[in-house]
Amino acid sequence: MAKNKKENASTKVNESGASMEKIVSLCKRRGFVYPSSEIYGGLSATWDYGPLGTELKNNIQDIWWKEMTRKHDNIVGLDAAIMMHPKTWEASGHVDNFSDPLVDCKKCKTRFREDKLSEEVISSRICPECGGELTEARQFNMMFSTQMGPVAESGSTIYLRPETAQGIFVNFKNVVDTSRVSIPFGIAQVGKAFRNEITTKNFIFRTCEFEQMEMQFFVKPGDEDEWFEYWKKTRKDYYDKLGIQQDKLRYHQHGPDELAFYAKDAYDIEYLYPFGWEELEGIHSRTDYDLGKHSEFCGKEINYLDPQTNERYIPYVIETSAGLTRSVLIALMDAYHEEDLGTDSKGKQDIRTVLHFHPNVAPVTVAVLPLVKKDGLAELAKDIQDELREDFKTFYDKTGAIGRRYRRMDEIGTPFCVTVDYDSKDNNDVTIRFRDSMEQIRVPRSELAERVRKEIKNYRRPV
Secondary structure (H helix, E strand, O other): OHHHHHHHHHHOOOOOOOOHHHHHHHHHHHOOEEEOOHHHOOOOOOEEEOHHHHHHHHHHHHHHHHHHHHOOOOEEEOOOOOEOOOHHHHHHOHHHHOEEEEEEEOOOOOEEEHHHOOHHHHHHOEOOOOOOEEOOOEEEEOOOEEEOOOOOOOOOEEEEOOOOHHHHHHOHHHHHHHHOOOOOEEEEEEEEEEOOOOOOOOOOOOOOEEEEEEEEEEEOOOOHHHHHHHHHHHHHHHOOOOOOOHHHEEEEEOOOOOOOOOOOEEEEEEEEEOOEEEEEEEEEEEEOHHHHHHHHHHOOOOOEEOOOOOOEEOOEEEEEEEEHHHHHHHHHHHHEEEEEEEEOOOOOEEEEEEEOOOOOOOOOOEEEEEOOOOOOHHHHHHHHHHHHOOOOOEEEOOOOOHHHHHHHHHHHOOOEEEEEOHHHHHHOEEEEEEOOOOOEEEEEHHHHHHHHHHHHHOOOOOO
16 A cells, blocks of 8 residues: 555646656656666666756756845855865754654665654554564664765764855854855855755655755844845745746644754745645744854854944854755746647647747757758758847757757747748748647847847746
């Protein structure tokens, strides 16, 4: 029964026809995401991003960075090292507290997180996979450790960072001293983090190696509640910029049993995946715990001198922490749509698979397609692509029937196709075909780039 539940979770389809199974298939087939080290049989919970996936991920990161830094006078950027002094993780509490309770089946050897099992399974100690006996729970630290230096010896153990936040906290004084920032201000960072997850499932939703987009916002003690509410709303509104449907998002407040030991309050922004509501981004009121602990462990004062009041204090922190790789997943999930176009010329049901990406997110913005490869149309189309590629991510495709090329572009989410035909040679104009409506219009070549810019600026996802 348990195995059937797992299979159902991967094949469960939402109202747009998306399931994890279909998304994984599309990603492999079209070059969004590949299994890592696939030629050697793959490596569990690791994935490689292909040509389209890399563009999609970079676009999302660029939008986040613009929203969090360029649009705020009081937020600066940082790129901290992945490997940090091991005392960092002692001060942060990760060495002592960053662990999961794990149980193993004595029969089938499957490992489970105890806190994810039902009360019935925990009390009976019966494996949900095979019915065998479960062991007692053991705490398993999720940090990856490695050795620094050519020889492994005592004292050379360091960790791959399990989060990017601590790189910001240990650089707080550096930023204050060099960047002329004043409270309230934020430090933003995008980078890789590593967690030795045992329970990995649902494609790129939970992996051992992932990327975070985090911002730590430092405020005067007493102002944290006001700023917490500000960032809670601001971060949920941000997903409009990615074209994500707001009715697929909701808040989840952490209860007493979920709240981290350092947190005053915490909310998750959750997304409705085909497998249910799960976390997309966290907004946390972290108090002064982190800066206070680092000050204690390093033996140096880490505080802030308020130039207005001449008062020294340890700032409180509001954290926004979003998964970049998880944002890629929701962009794919939210954009995926299967449309019934009736029957084709042979009487078969015609289903169009389309990704309704916002144009700012789409891996390819404009596809340039010559109607045929002869009579100079291919050369003219290449000239037009060269004009557009300065401002847009373009793709040139001259192979196959034009209808099939349109469908290929629909499947990867390209919002605009430009078709170059014989009239283009005589009239110096082209056809723009819009992905969402499949409408086609003629536009003078001289106005093409400006028309695409206008369509992007005014884009509204179809209801």
